[in-house]
Amino acid sequence: MKQPVTFLVWTDNSPGVLLRLTTLFTRRKINVESLTVSATEQEGISRFTIAISSDPVIAATIGRQIERMIEVRRVFVFAEPDIVHREVALVRAQLQPDDEGALRERFADCKIVERGSRGILVQFTGTEGEISSLLSHLEPHGITEFVRSGRIAVTHAGEYDNDLTRSLHDLRPGASEGPEVKGIP
Amino acid sequence: MSTAHILPNEISAPDAQEYTGSRLLLELLKREKVDTIFGYPGGAIMPVYDALYDYREDIQHILVRHEQGAAHAAEGYARASGRVGVCLATSGPGATNLVTGIADAMLDSVPIVCITGQVASSFLGTDAFQETDIIGITVPITKWNYQVTSAEELVSVIPKAFAVARSGRPGPVLIDITKNAQFEKVSVDLSQAPRGRSFECEHIVELSGLRDAARLLNEAKRPLMFVGHGCLISGAHEEVRVFAEKADIPVTSTLLGLSTLPTEHPLHVGMLGMHGNYGPNVLTNKADVIIAVGMRFDDRVTGKLSEYARHAKIIHIDIDPAELNKNVQIAVGIVCDAKQALRALTPLIKRERSQEWFDEFTRCHEREHEKVISRDLAPRDGLPTMSKVIGDLGVVTKGEAIVVTDVGQHQMAAARYYPFKKPNTLLTSGGLGTMGYALPAAMGAAVGVPNQRVLAVIGDGGFQMTLQELGTIAQWKLPVKIVILNNNFLGMVRQWQQLFFDKRYSSVEMENPDFLKLAEAYRIPSKQVSRCCDVQAVLTEMWETPGPYLVEVVCEKEENVFPMVPAGASVADIRLE
Numbered sequence: 001m002k003q004p005v006t007f008l009v010w011t012d013n014s015p016g017v018l019l020r021l022t023t024l025f026t027r028r029k030i031n032v033e034s035l036t037v038s039a040t041e042q043e044g045i046s047r048f049t050i051a052i053s054s055d056p057v058i059a060a061t062i063g064r065q066i067e068r069m070i071e072v073r074r075v076f077v078f079a080e081p082d083i084v085h086r087e088v089a090l091v092r093a094q095l096q097p098d099d100e101g102a103l104r105e106r107f108a109d110c111k112i113v114e115r116g117s118r119g120i121l122v123q124f125t126g127t128e129g130e131i132s133s134l135l136s137h138l139e140p141h142g143i144t145e146f147v148r149s150g151r152i153a154v155t156h157a158g159e160y161d162n163d164l165t166r167s168l169h170d171l172r173p174g175a176s177e178g179p180e181v182k183g184i185p
Numbered sequence: 186m187s188t189a190h191i192l193p194n195e196i197s198a199p200d201a202q203e204y205t206g207s208r209l210l211l212e213l214l215k216r217e218k219v220d221t222i223f224g225y226p227g228g229a230i231m232p233v234y235d236a237l238y239d240y241r242e243d244i245q246h247i248l249v250r251h252e253q254g255a256a257h258a259a260e261g262y263a264r265a266s267g268r269v270g271v272c273l274a275t276s277g278p279g280a281t282n283l284v285t286g287i288a289d290a291m292l293d294s295v296p297i298v299c300i301t302g303q304v305a306s307s308f309l310g311t312d313a314f315q316e317t318d319i320i321g322i323t324v325p326i327t328k329w330n331y332q333v334t335s336a337e338e339l340v341s342v343i344p345k346a347f348a349v350a351r352s353g354r355p356g357p358v359l360i361d362i363t364k365n366a367q368f369e370k371v372s373v374d375l376s377q378a379p380r381g382r383s384f385e386c387e388h389i390v391e392l393s394g395l396r397d398a399a400r401l402l403n404e405a406k407r408p409l410m411f412v413g414h415g416c417l418i419s420g421a422h423e424e425v426r427v428f429a430e431k432a433d434i435p436v437t438s439t440l441l442g443l444s445t446l447p448t449e450h451p452l453h454v455g456m457l458g459m460h461g462n463y464g465p466n467v468l469t470n471k472a473d474v475i476i477a478v479g480m481r482f483d484d485r486v487t488g489k490l491s492e493y494a495r496h497a498k499i500i501h502i503d504i505d506p507a508e509l510n511k512n513v514q515i516a517v518g519i520v521c522d523a524k525q526a527l528r529a530l531t532p533l534i535k536r537e538r539s540q541e542w543f544d545e546f547t548r549c550h551e552r553e554h555e556k557v558i559s560r561d562l563a564p565r566d567g568l569p570t571m572s573k574v575i576g577d578l579g580v581v582t583k584g585e586a587i588v589v590t591d592v593g594q595h596q597m598a599a600a601r602y603y604p605f606k607k608p609n610t611l612l613t614s615g616g617l618g619t620m621g622y623a624l625p626a627a628m629g630a631a632v633g634v635p636n637q638r639v640l641a642v643i644g645d646g647g648f649q650m651t652l653q654e655l656g657t658i659a660q661w662k663l664p665v666k667i668v669i670l671n672n673n674f675l676g677m678v679r680q681w682q683q684l685f686f687d688k689r690y691s692s693v694e695m696e697n698p699d700f701l702k703l704a705e706a707y708r709i710p711s712k713q714v715s716r717c718c719d720v721q722a723v724l725t726e727m728w729e730t731p732g733p734y735l736v737e738v739v740c741e742k743e744e745n746v747f748p749m750v751p752a753g754a755s756v757a758d759i760r761l762e
Contacts, residue, residue, distance in 0.1 A: 016320060016330070023325045064507035070329040070349055 005059040005184070006083050006153050008076040009048040009066055010168055013039065017071045021048065024065050030054055034087075034150035045073065045168050049085075051151045056184040063179035073168040076155070079183025085153035089131045094119040094142040107134055118144040201374040206336030206366045207236035210300070212375060213343035215243055219271050221262060221632055223247045223255040227275025229315060230302030232367035247632060247661060250653035252279050254625035256286020257651070259297040261629030263290075264612045265587055265637070267420075269350050270297040270629060276304055277315030280361070281322065285619060287357045288326040292616025293441060294414060296355035298346050305365040306334040319361050328356030334363045336371040340378045348381035354505040355418060392529060394517040398476065398500040399533035401516065405474035407542045408434045409465075411457060414441035414615070415479015415503060421524035422446070422608035425478070428531045433538040435546055437465035439480045441615040444605035448584070454546045458486045459750045460597040463557075464549030466748070466756040469494050471545070476500040479523040482512040483616070492755035502526045556761040557747045562602070568741040569717045571598040571670045574724075578640065578668065579604040581724040586640035586666075587612065587630050591623035591647030594676035597746045599642050621650030624667065628654055631663040638664065638728070645671040645697050655707040658733050666727050667709075667735040669700055672742045680745045685752075704735040715739035 011017045018037065025032050034051040052059065056079060063077035090113070095103065103110060103122070107130075113121040119142070124134050131148055155164065160180065204212065210233060214222075222244055226234045237246055249255045252274045259270030274283055280301040290297045304313040320332050329349045333342055339362075346358045402408055410432070416425050422445050429436045429446070435454045436446055440461075446453045455462030457469070466488075469475070475497045480486070487493045490512060498516035501509055502523060509518040519526050561572035575598045578586070584606035590596040590613045605611060612630060614622040627641035648669050658665050679693040704711035710730060714723040720738065727734040750759045 015332075016324065019321060020324045027325060061507070061511050064509075064511075068354075068505060068507050 001055065002053045003056055004051065004053055004080045005056060006078050006080075006085060006151065007048065007050040007052075007059075007063065007066065008078070008153060008155075009050065009072060010040065010074040011046050011048065011069070012071040012073070013044050013046040014071055017046070017069070020069055020071070021050075021066060024062055025050075025052060028058065028062070030058075030062075036150045036152050042168055049150070049152045060179075060181050060184050063181060067179050074163075075179035076160075077179050077181045077184065078153075078155075082156070082183040083153045084156055085127065085151050086125055087128055087131055087151055088149040089124045089126075089134065090121060090145075090147050091124070091134065091138055091143060092119050092121045092145040093138040094144065095122075095138065096141070099141060103137065106137060110134070200376060201372040203370055203372050204336070205232065205236065206333075206339060206362065206369050206371065207232040208239075209336055209339050209371060209373060210343065210362070210367070211236050211240045211244065213339060213378075214271065215240070216375070217269070217344065217347045217381065219244060219269075221245050221247060222271045222273050223249055223258040223262070223629060224273030225249055225252050225255060225275070225279060227277075227279045227302065227315070229276035229304055229364050230273065230279070230367070232364065233273065233300070233302065233362075246273075247628075247657060249625065250656045251651065252282030253285050253621065254628070254651055254654045254657065256283045256297065256299065257289065257619075257622050257625035258629030258632070258654075258657075259299070260286060260290050260293075260295045260622075261589060261612055261626030262633035263296050263629075264609070264626075265630035265639075266633030267609075268633070269347050270295070270633075271300070272297065273300050275302045275315065276319070277317050279315075280319035281317055283359075284322065284326065285617075285621075287323055287359065289614055289617040289619045289622060290357035291326045291328070293614065294355050294418060295357065296350040297357045298350050299357060299359045301359065301361045302367070303332065303361045303363045306363040307365070309363070319359065323359045326357070327359050330359040330361070332361040332363070333366050336366050336369040337373070338366070340373055340375075344379055344381035345384040348384035354415075392519060392521060392526070394500070394519045395526075395530055395533060397517045398519065398530060401474045401498050401500060402432060402434075402476060402534060403536045405536070406539055407468075407472045408432070408474045408476065408539070409469065409472040409497075410434050410436045411439065411475060411477040411480050412436060412442040412445045413439040413478065413480025416442055416445045416523045417479075417609045419479065419504075419523040420608075421479070421522075421527055424524050424527035424531070426450070428527045428534070431531055432534045432536060434476075435543060437462070439483070439486055439615075440600055440613060441611075442480060443600055444608050444610045447606050448604045449606075454550070456600055458483075459488070460601065460746050460748065462550070462601070463553035463748050463759060463761065464546040466750060466759045467549060468545055470496065470755070470757045472497045474498050474500065476502070478502045478527065479504070481508045484512070487512060488750045488754055488756040488758075492757065553748060553761065561598075564717060564741065568715060568739055569720050570741050570744050571595050571672075572602050572744075573717060574668065574670060574720055574738050574740070575599050575602040575642070577721045577724055578642070581721060581728050582638070582640060585638070586610065587634065587637050589613070589623050589627035589630055589639060589641045591643040592618045592620045593644045593647060594672075594680065594744065594746050595642055595644045595670040598670075620644075620647035623647060624651045624658075624665075625654045627665045627667070628658055628663050631665050632661075639666065641665055641667045643667065643669055644676060645669055645673060645695060645700075646675045648700075649697075652703065655704070655709060659707040659709055662732050664731065665733050667733070668724070668727075669735065669737045670740050671697065671700065671737050672740045672744065673697055674742060676744070677746070679743070683743070683745070684749075700735065700737040709733045709735050711735040711737070713737045713739065
């Protein structure tokens with residue numbers, strides 16, 4: 001039974017890691033639904049957030065296969081409620097000034113970035129579901145451009161505090177403690 | 186890359202010497218105690234070949250006839266000697282020709298380092314002459330790969346490559362070096378350069394399951410031990426024997442685990458898998474506890490997973506945590522090197538022999554003997570069977586050869602009928618099932634362990650996939666004894682077509698060359714034999730003649746390998762005929 005699974009992966013920031021990581025999904029014909037990578041607070045370390053929909057047992061196996069990559073320092077594999085996740089969306093819509101009030105009322109966190117001939121550009125941060133609601137709200141007005149960032153995610157407060165504060169440089173690449181797996185049988 | 190920070194600050198200038206990237210590479214290979222490279226030159230690797238000319242006292246370069254041969258030879262060298270095998274090729278086609286060997290090494294956990302030349306970094310991505318993205322191509326089939334674009338990177342990348350290849354679960358590493366990095370001059374103090382050890386993957390040994398494992402085993406009525414390639418890689422043959430004897434437990438082996446225990450050891454009950462022995466397969470489904478060491482429950486071992494070992498609690502010991510719970514649900518997992526785990530587990534074992542359980546194996550063996558083995562080993566008349574030839578080879582070589590097989594029916598015959606005496610004496614392509622593996626791998630083994638005699642058993646199909654390496658064997662006078670089991674068929678495929686495709690023999694018959702003339706062309710002595718009664722005499726002559734030798738045995742055309750677990754069937758449904 002497929003369900004949403006999120007991988008948090010910390011790796012050395014080196015070329016080729018992205019390709020090696022993604023082949024572990026593509027070789028099973030699993031579509032990566034969202035992938036974000038960026039530098040972290042620790043120099044030389046990158047952090048991946050990868051969202052897929054998969055059989056959770058297979059996801060756990062993939063987590064172990066990711067962890068044995070030489071450049072990988074740490075892997076978390078989490079089912080949906082066990083993780084705090086957000087996306088950023090930028091939506092340009094032909095919204096009339098009169099309609100802005102209703103937008104702000106419903107989506108308090110949204111921000112108008114610029115106004116122009118193709119409408120107003122709205123920036124919004126929320127879960128995938130909230131972004132879909134925003135889209136539904138703006139659709140009748142005519143959407144002229146839309147992009148979403150893909151998921152980024154962190155663990156819940158109080159979880160893995162010790163693990164997440166230690167330096168990843170102390171962990172040798174390829175050192176296997178087994179991935180943290182949560183919410184998966 | 187994370188290791189680049191080591192340079193240049195930590196290199197003290199006064200003792201630094203100037204090297205080209207190529208010379209630096211060879212100095213670093215020397216430091217890794219590399220004595221042999223299998224390779225083939227070409228445009229983008231010429232600076233390294235030029236430097237090799239000055240290092241020929243330290244590093245012998247074996248010029249193969251095709252880069253696939255270099256990769257398999259490096260594998261054979263590594264598996265026979267226990268050291269990391271090294272191969273060298275140019276960019277483009279040179280690199281892509283290595284791919285099959287690299288994939289083979291990945292699936293069978295063989296430590297090799299492949300070094301490829303690459304176009305100059307200023308040409309990368311321009312579709313330059315002989316440019317291929319070999320890093321991209323080999324991502325899924327290497328344990329690690331890396332492209333070096335400046336000479337100074339070599340100082341950390343080369344020791345890391347060897348450490349990654351040999352440590353933990355071994356595997357292939359590919360290092361692609363752009364031509365400018367081979368030419369570039371760099372000042373390095375090698376005494377300050379990092380040692381491989383600092384890059385070794387440190388597996389956190391998870392031994393907490395030991396007590397649970399011991400309790401399960403001590404209470405078991407029908408326990409069974411599986412040994413795999415991991416036992417041989419770890420050098421744990423003695424620990425396996427001591428453990429098995431203390432536990433008084435039947436031991437069965439995967440294809441790649443064969444020779445961990447001598448075939449004749451009283452606890453050794455045969456081989457697992459599709460063409461394994463009857464007892465180990467059928468009784469897997471009756472066992473109450475299975476302890477699996479250094480193996481990965483490959484589909485050729487398990488058959489239909491949903492009906493596999495349903496009554497057994499499985500204890501799985503493997504150095505690679507990704508193998509635990511991958512294919513079968515286990516009761517106890519121990520992430521550890523086989524030798525270390527067995528040493529820790531053995532003192533906790535205290536159990537009585539279950540004679541009834543052993544009797545079941547004996548009954549199974551008797552059944553298999555009656556239905557299969559007796560017929561295989563004593564062909565009624567006509568041409569020799571592959572099994573008979575392997576049996577004769579066992580007699581002639583006294584079970585002391587390093588047996589290298591290709592893939593197919595002869596491989597299964599060798600696995601089933603060769604009487605292995607010493608550990609690590611079967612080199613075969615298990616995971617990838619690479620036809621064409623045997624000849625170059627045997628060549629590599631002959632170089633890696635010159636004091637041991639190497640026997641290559643090959644079918645007529647697989648032989649013709651890499652027969653050009655006869656040239657390498659002849660040039661280097663490598664004492665490889667080659668036995669071609671010729672049935673003029675791609676026998677295993679033909680067997681499947683006979684059994685599962687209504688005997689529709691589609692593209693399996695081969696019109697072969699005169700193998701003796703072929704050997705003669707390469708100035709390799711050879712003989713053909715086609716009568717059962719002559720086989721031993723010819724094989725003896727081969728075995729006792731110094732240097733390479735080729736024997737073609739004209740075999741029964743339509744011999745089938747049994748027992749057989751049909752694809753997708755349960756191991757309990759293994760067929761004896």
